[in-house]
Amino acid sequence: MTESNRTASIERDTSETQIQLKLDLDGTGxxxxxxxxxxxxxxxxxxxxxxxxxxxxVAQGDIEVxxxxxxxxxGIVFGQALAKAAGDKSGIFRYGHAYVPLDEALSRVVVDLxxxxxxxxxxxxxxxxxxxxDLDLLREFFQGLVNHGMLTLHLDNLKGAxxxxxxxxxxxxxxxxxxxxxxxxxxxLGHIPSTKGTL
Numbered sequence: 001m002t003e004s005n006r007t008a009s010i011e012r013d014t015s016e017t018q019i020q021l022k023l024d025l026d027g028t029g030x031x032x033x034x035x036x037x038x039x040x041x042x043x044x045x046x047x048x049x050x051x052x053x054x055x056x057x058v059a060q061g062d063i064e065v066x067x068x069x070x071x072x073x074x075g076i077v078f079g080q081a082l083a084k085a086a087g088d089k090s091g092i093f094r095y096g097h098a099y100v101p102l103d104e105a106l107s108r109v110v111v112d113l114x115x116x117x118x119x120x121x122x123x124x125x126x127x128x129x130x131x132x133x134d135l136d137l138l139r140e141f142f143q144g145l146v147n148h149g150m151l152t153l154h155l156d157n158l159k160g161a162x163x164x165x166x167x168x169x170x171x172x173x174x175x176x177x178x179x180x181x182x183x184x185x186x187x188x189l190g191h192i193p194s195t196k197g198t199l
Contacts, residue, residue, distance in 0.1 A: 006182075008084035010077045016069040017061040023081040025182055027054025035059040035074065037067050039133040040141075043171040044074070050100075051175030071137040075144025082149040086182065089113055094193040096181030100173040105160030109173030111181045112152040115199040119146040123157040123166065130164050138167060142174075 006025035012018070031048035033041045035057065048055040057077075061070030086092070096111040107123075119142055125135045146153050155174070160166035185193070192199055 006085045006087065008081040010081045010084070012073055012077050012080075014073070017059060017073040019057070019059040019061075019073055019077045021058075021074070021077045021081050022054075022056040023078070023085050024054035025082075025085045027052060029053065031055045031057075033057045035070055036061070036063050037070060037133065039130050040067065040071055040074075040137075043138070043167060046168060046171040047175040047178070049175065050172045051179045053175070053178075067133065067137055068140065072140040072144045075141035076148050079145040079148030079150075082145070082151075082178075086113060088192065089115075089199045090192050091184055091189045092193065093181055093183050093185045093188075094199070096177035096179065096183075098173040098176035098180070100169045100176060102165040102169045102172070103162070105162060105165035105169045106158045107160075107166070107169035107173050108154070108156045108158060109170065109177045110154040111174070111177040113150075113181050113199060114152045115150050116152055117147045117150055118152040119143050120152075120154045123155060123170065125157075125163045125166055126161055127163045130167065135163060135167060138170070 009022045011020050029049040029052045031045050033044050035041055059070055059074055094113050098109050100107055121139050155170050157166050
């Protein structure tokens with residue numbers, strides 16, 4: 001595995017959304033994100049910055065209905081791109097974790113690039129919305145990402161009194177944990193990090 005070829009470009013075109021996404025796992029944290037949903041864009045930027053992923057997303061969806069389809073479908077496409085860019089996962093650490101605070105809020109995120117989709121989401125927001133954004137949709141984003149990225153993801157908000165802060169610690173933590181899991185393990189180059197021999 002070389003660090004220079006871990007990229008993917010994915011497009012999704014349905015009656016509800018049209019999405020183009022480009023991902024470079026070995027980037028510098030640069031992002032360009034256009035979804036028409038400002039709070040969601042702010043969250044996605046956290047993954048890019050703290051995961052050191054270059055991420056470009058252009059999404060058009062039926063946000064006049066609500067943001068659900070766009071948020072979920074971006075998660076689906078992100079997961080597809082992640083799976084494609086990671087390839088056979090040889091030579092990576094596979095596991096990643098992060099504790100991330102933001103003022104009073106604190107979250108724990110644990111990732112296993114296991115090849116098995118599983119989302120374990122323990123988050124109780126202190127309010128249901130940030131501005132006009134429904135925070136329930138963040139679970140839909142991560143569910144789509146996990147299902148199509150074929151990874152196990154534990155997201156636990158441990159404390160928080162501000163819903164924006166709670167959400168942001170999850171996205172920053174996911175970026176950090178993903179960065180760790182995807183990092184090159186110099187002692188394991190060319191080998192799959194599993195006794196099964198495949199992920």
